[in-house]
Amino acid sequence: MHIRRTPRQTNPVARALATALTTVVLVAACSAGSSVTATSDAAEAALAPLPRTTPPALAPYYGQKLAWRKCGVEGFQCATLKAPRDYADPGSGDVRLAVARKQTTGKNKPLGSLLVNPGGPGGSAVDYLQRYAGIGYPAEVRARYDMVAMDPRGVARSEPVECLSGRQMDAYTQADVTPDDVAETDVLVGQFKKFAEGCGAHSPKLLRHVSTVEAARDMDILRAVLGDRQLNYVGASYGTFLGATYAGLFPQRAGRLVLDGAMDPSLSARRLNLQQTAGFETAFQAFAKECVRQTDCPLGGKGTTTAQVGDRLKAFFHQLDEHPIPAGDADGRTVGEALATTGVIAAMYDETAWTQLREALTSAMKKRDGGGLLALADSYYERDEDGRYTNLMFANAAVNCLDLPPAFDTPEQVEKDLPAFEKASPVFGRGLAWAALSCAYWPVRATGGQHRIEARGAGPIVVVGTTRDPATPYSWAESLSRQLSSARLLTYAGDGHTAYGRGSTCIDSTINAYLLKGTPPTNGKRCS
16 A cells, blocks of 8 residues: 545545555665665664765756746746756766746745655655645745745656556556455466566666655755755655655755654565554544444444444455446446455545545445445546546555565465454455565565664654554654654644644644744644
């Protein structure tokens, strides 16, 4: 299960993040220019900072001037930043990165640039800026900062990684991720291999250089080119790992950093996947409790336990595995277990989508109409009505498979670990365990590994965790806050993925005070 963060939009599912069918490797990286040593299950080494002096070979990149231009969205400007494709060999070629900004119009003294990243990996930061952050962040923040975003290498407008056609992706997203026998397992492995081979064929050079460390180094070039002494940054979900990595590499250049929906870089891929599986189970139980209180809950009513709700949903998934239902899709797709599971998981990211999920499940279970679940799944995968997919899923896999060695190397390893995953989530555990196998067939060997991030010498860094976050479990925020030498943990006691801008006055005012005045919260502050 990949995790990402998207802007708040009218359709709550457009905020749903990730995919259940590609690798569940989440994040943690080291690559050219960093030094860590990974252990089997818990990292002992810390990410080493880079030298403060810019290497002469990188001077042309740090000294470049951006040519800002209009880019089709009123009030925003766009430019292209050049960075070395390979930081270990800057002369071997460049990567061109899309940058966008909305300049401050406030009367008070500007505070510089505020870089934003919505997560992923694979989420377009430029889209996030233009559709949400640049117009939806608090007015007082936008009045003091130039709002800036850069699509990371391999993402959206920044030399996007490509892998499969729309029709091939349709087949991939419908692959059965709960195989019942060797034949079904072989089909699933075949889909993983086809996906990986497609990425290798379409993006052979860049695929080796889309790690989180390299993306963080690109951010430092952008900081310098924008004229900022330090980087001010708000990152959500995977964006927290990107921001923490920046702080670890450049602690003296880390300014006001907000890491919302925090990742834990110290964990192995297996542990990350297993703990995220438990996170989705926590969110599902919260949904189940809310569902049975409603008169239109198709999974039970008053007195129905969360375990019974889960059993009924699993039974429905099993029915769909045997007999998919129509969805009124122009391309003839039906809804089987895979797409139905994806649709349910999509709604776990935001509690405001739970009503839509109840309606979709009611239509599917009582009327054999899978249209609602398919709409949820399509939003999750960023598939449009014409059958086109964004490159989210391709970039997601490319970054994750480079950042960490795979959780599993063989189907036999998955089989052996199924009990642990099903214990973590009786509803989703089996499918998420099998999804974690996909990086085993990746055409490029992982360059990264698990590690702690300490960022010694950085100023206060605000780490935000939500207690019932499905995608980034609260324990990850606790862990990252212990690793970072200057972290301040800010807790939101509630549901959903991430906390800033989601309705908590306490969270928003605390983060705004930090961004505007440099005043960090007391470590351990709790909001609801």
